[in-house]
Amino acid sequence: MKSVTFDNGRGFALGYDEAAPSPFVTWQFTETENGQRDYYWGHYHSNGQTAEKDFAKRIDDYKELFQVQERTGGREPAEYYRYYSTQRPVDLGTFPKSPGNAPVEIINFDERRMVEGGTMRAWGELAYLKPLTEKQMEDYELRPAPGNPDRAARPSITAQLKEAARRPELPKEPDKTKHNKSHEDR
DSSP states (O other): OEEEEBTTSEEEEEEEOTTSSSOEEEEEEEEOTTSOEEEEEEEEESSHHHHHHHHHHHHHHHHHHHTOOBOTTOSOOOOOEEEEEOSSOOOTTSSOOBTTBOOSEEEEEEEEEEETTTTEEEEEEEEESSOOOHHHHHHTTEEEOTTOHHHHTSOOHHHHHHHHHHSOOOOOOOOSSOSSOOTTTO
């Protein structure tokens, strides 16, 4: 849901998984040189308010103990590119792992379940720091999350249709050739 990274490359993240017994979690993480995160020391919570308080407390305690500052950008939501495996569980060889863009998070579900507000069914979810190409998505049968940073800027199909309906219709160009002779031409 959101994360904070400190100058020393460590940080905390707040996450949510509606299917988990305790759906809210705060993790500590270490960020590698290429931006991937190694998550550990999770605190699991049954409600969001408690998780938010734990998230804020862990950040404050860490800052005081290690005398570090938050990186600029502060508590921005992490901008990951999420993709769903709709045809099979995520396993070796079922997702792209290109140099410089390996997945930073892999989540396998116990069963195929509805995701994205019930718009599709998936076996698992992958998160990347950079977007996948259309070919990679096609080759591995992955579907992008509608909220991905590269897709969020695009208006929905419904919005595009509404916009097109608002535009005035261009006048049609008159037919230059006459196919039937008029009465005067005869």
